[in-house]
Amino acid sequence: MGKIKQMDRSLANQIAAGEVVERPASVVKELVENAIDANAHHIQVEVKEAGIQQIKVIDDGVGMNKDDLHMTYLPHATSKIYSVHDLFQIQSLGFRGEALASIASVAKVRIESSLSRGQYVNQGYYIEVENSKLIQSGTCPPRGGTIVQVDSLFYNTPARLKHLASLKTEMRHIITIMQDLALAYPEIAFVLKSEEQTVVQTIGNGDLRQTIANLYQPYLARELLKIKQANDEFEIWGYISPPQQTRTSRHYIHWMVNGRVVKSPRLSNVLLSAYGKQLMIGRFPLSFIHIQLDPRLVDVNVHPTKQTIRLSKEEDLSLLLTQAIETTLKQHRTVPEAGETLFKRKGYNPKDQSLVLDYQFAPEVGRTIPHTEFNKEIICEEVENVQIPTPAPSIQESTDEEIEIAGAQIDSNKSRPELKKETAGIDFASLRYVGQIHGTYLIAESLTGFFLIDQHAAQERLRYEQLMKNHPETLNQQQLLVPKLFEFDQNLSVLVEEHAEKLQELGIFLQAFGPKSYQLEAYPVWIEADELDRLIPDIIEKLKQQPHLSINEMREASIIMQSCRGAIKANQYLTKEEAIQLIHDMQFLEDPYHCPHGRPVFVEFDQKTLEKLFKRIQDSHQGGRIYE
Known part of the structure; x- marks a missing residue:
């Protein structure tokens, strides 16, 4: 007898299911795509235990007659292609004919269907399939369309069941699938329910912007x-x-x-x-x-x-x-609002409203630096942020009421770094400011050469050291007089629940205030008040990407984001006074060489480098130094 024999059909289906049915979300995707191919106008998905216990997909598509229904669980029987020619012009979502057969090999499946759309029908039919075998079939009341119910997913493949993620994670994958399909078909009304609670719902009026608003x-x-x-x-x-x-x-x-x-x-x-x-x-x-x-x-x-x-x-x-x-x-080149106070210097275009250069962290040097506006249409070329916030007014401009509502009883003297002697071996205070090039780099002359300083990296480093130095313990909270509300999409809402413990360790206590709403009654003082709207969602996304970061690493990553967001950007022109102030402030940095992301803050060109470049000397000497 030969060694080669044909594999049992149910085993072959289970192997195929390993590629098609990775998790409950895969089942939802395949079944909803089938409903879309059936020209459904309304598709409702109901899940229990993130789809592991049960997934039910109800559609109002064209439906199936008895003969077609009995073919659905057979391998490749539901394929939408019938020739090689069809393979090269596929227009349906499904075409392999593997999905239902694969699902029926790793779950208990019941399908009810009856014809719809103008065809008179007085009878519906159902089948029940388990382990790729037909267990039962019969008639059911007609409703027009199809209901597919999948129970006990992976009941006969415990190894697959064991390697599923937490219920919250599996539910998040299902939500993502439903959101993606709703965006692809804004003309179809989608509903997702979990434990009888509506999680996702779209109107299905064909307006993509409305669908985005719903999701x-x-x-x-x-x-x-x-x-x-x-x-x-x-x-x-x-x-x-x-x-x-x-x-x-x-x-x-x-x-x-x-x-x-x-x-x-x-x-x-x-x-x-x-x-x-x-x-x-x-x-x-x-x-x-x-x-x-x-x-x-x-x-x-x-x-x-x-x-x-x-x-x-x-x-x-x-x-x-x-x-x-x-x-x-x-x-649509828009300029974000810059707040109410505008400093109008000579040649300043009021249409170029921009980010405030906030020197509340700068040390006193014997003169007052104005709270100046800059062009923020050109976005910074740094690592953590492009979203430009509307700046808060300076401490001097804030009213008592604003400070009280923000919970920010701030002593401006405490927000300045401690003055100390130079630690970098460079006397920045003695440098002579020469000018700015490309609205991005500052030139400062020393006795032996000159420095080319990245203005964004310099101020980002200033903000970073100040925030790292002055932030207290995580649980030291600033109470808000009026709780702050956050509206998250469904995916972020699931992430909030999934990472609630880690958020609380960071001092962020979000309380449910509705299906997708959360309120914050207080916030950790290491977060700046005007950063809450942007930083909280960013922290949640960061936890999704790097869930194993320690609390200190997470807090430092958040401070880096704040430092970058609040720093002046590239292509923002500084007055002479502002540039001099920024250079002098570098005198008090512990590490003036690197921005928080590790990029060099400045490059030094000494006199020998210049003489060599212009062939004034011919021998080899030490060249320019890049501080990194």
């Missing part, structure tokens, strides 16, 4: 910029965020190609490149972009999850996408 926050949807560009082969449409509205991860970059939610590092890189220097490294825009093209130009048969694609004429698409984004950003 995230209305204020976010209002700020988005519409993009639209087309040529003979591609049509691009959707929304992108202005450069001031960013996140710490790529999670909010959404691509929909012919209605299919896909992941495309190449397209994401094109998107980031189109923003150019308006984005800082480590910050990412929000985008919801649909791309329509001839199905023959896209290959979706790359991976069983169908989230990876190959595109023909990718260079042409990249060029069109770049044009769409650059055109939109130029047409």
